[in-house]
Amino acid sequence: MPNLKDILAKARAREHTVRICLAGDVAAEVDRLEAELAGLSQWQQESLADKNPGLELAEKIKAARERMKEAEVDFTFRALGAKAWSDLVAEHPGKDSDESWDAESLAPALVAACAVDPEMTPAEVDELFEALNFGQRQQLIDAAWQVNGEATTIPFALHASAILASHTEGK
Structure with a gap:
């Protein structure tokens, strides 16, 4: 049976990564192109020389989606320890006795406190939040x-x- 020191030696704080696409203009381009492509659903080839106009639009959508992927940024967060969590919550008390904390001020502070890649100060989180949508x-x-x-x-x-099952005949 392991002792507590062995357990603590293995313990790692939970981490979570999210990807944020920073190319809002390219997202709008994809939306516009997809709407244009949807509008071609009634197109029919009348002669062998006719080329489907949807092919060019599909290529443009593919290229724009690749630009969106290139504009994605990973943000990795790590859980706070019990004391750090308690201290952070204490710094953002609720506005009345029914609230344990003020969610409006705690949320960006929590983002800054938990961000490990990239690391961010509260001022940098504020600056980032100005550049992002809701x-x-x-x-x-x-x-x-x-x-x-x-x-x-x-x-x-x-x-x-499913992939592993297909390669091991379900075993």
């Missing part, structure tokens, strides 16, 4: 909450299990 900000906030609030369990990996 959904992107929420992704970062959710990741910081998740890394601190969810237990670490071994997830079931459906795709990996």
Whole structure:
């Protein structure tokens, strides 16, 4: 039976990474191109010389999606220890007695405190939040909450299990 020192030697804080696409303009381009492509659903080839105009649009969509992937940035968060969590919450008390903390001020502070790659100061989080939309900000906030609030369990990996089963005849 392991002792506590052995257990603590193995313990690692939970981490979680989210990818944020910073190319909002390219996302809009993809939306526009996909709408244009959807509008061609009634196109029919009238002669062998006719080329499907959807092919050119599909190529443009593919190129734009690649630019979006290149504009993605990984943000990695690590859970705070019990004291660091308690201290951070204490720095952001609720506005009334019903609230344990002020979620509005705690959220960006939590992002800064948990960000390990890239590391960010509270001022840098504020600057980043000015450049992001609400959904992107929420992704970062959710990741910081998740890394601190969810237990670490071994997830079931459906795709990996299916691939392995197909190579081992289900055994």
